[in-house]
Amino acid sequence: MRRQVIITMLALLSLAVQAQVGQSARVEFETQCLGVEEDGSQTLRAWGFGKKKKDAVEQAMKNAVRDVLFKGIKEGMDGCNLRPMITEVNARERHAAYFNKFFADGGKYKSFVSLKDENKKKSRESVQSSLGTRWSVTVRILCPKLREQLVKDKIIPQVP
Numbered sequence: 001m002r003r004q005v006i007i008t009m010l011a012l013l014s015l016a017v018q019a020q021v022g023q024s025a026r027v028e029f030e031t032q033c034l035g036v037e038e039d040g041s042q043t044l045r046a047w048g049f050g051k052k053k054k055d056a057v058e059q060a061m062k063n064a065v066r067d068v069l070f071k072g073i074k075e076g077m078d079g080c081n082l083r084p085m086i087t088e089v090n091a092r093e094r095h096a097a098y099f100n101k102f103f104a105d106g107g108k109y110k111s112f113v114s115l116k117d118e119n120k121k122k123s124r125e126s127v128q129s130s131l132g133t134r135w136s137v138t139v140r141i142l143c144p145k146l147r148e149q150l151v152k153d154k155i156i157p158q159v160p
Contacts, residue, residue, distance in 0.1 A: 031046045033079060039144060042143055060135060068146070086155065095155055
């Protein structure tokens with residue numbers, strides 16, 4: 001009887017530890033505002049995940065553009081657009097073909113991302129896990145140019 005109680009206690013303790021580890025492994029890495037330039041572009045710190053550093057950095061750039069387009073930037077310094085560039089409900093699903101092509105590897109999104117503000121020694125951080133590495137990258141999103149392209153492609157209406 002005593003043995004069963006000990007085994008049950010150990011099993012419950014093991015489940016509690018796994019739940020805590022699972023929660024800490026799912027920490028969200030939000031895109032943060034580092035500043036806004038005079039031309040309207042936003043300097044951001046974004047995170048990406050991948051097996052290789054190159055894949056993680058590319059994913060971070062995609063995540064930064066996605067957040068500007070669909071979520072807005074709520075973390076970090078004041079000044080970045082809190083509202084997303086695309087406010088239409090279900091725009092990502094409605095224009096799925098456009099955005100799948102836009103965010104494809106080496107897609108159009110890259111022409112709106114600049115790594116010019118990045119200091120290679122200080123700007124990139126990594127967090128490793130058994131599945132791969134999460135890297136942070138400092139990027140500048142060329143918002144006016146991106147907005148102009150979305151208007152041209154009839155994804156968002158032109159603001160008078």
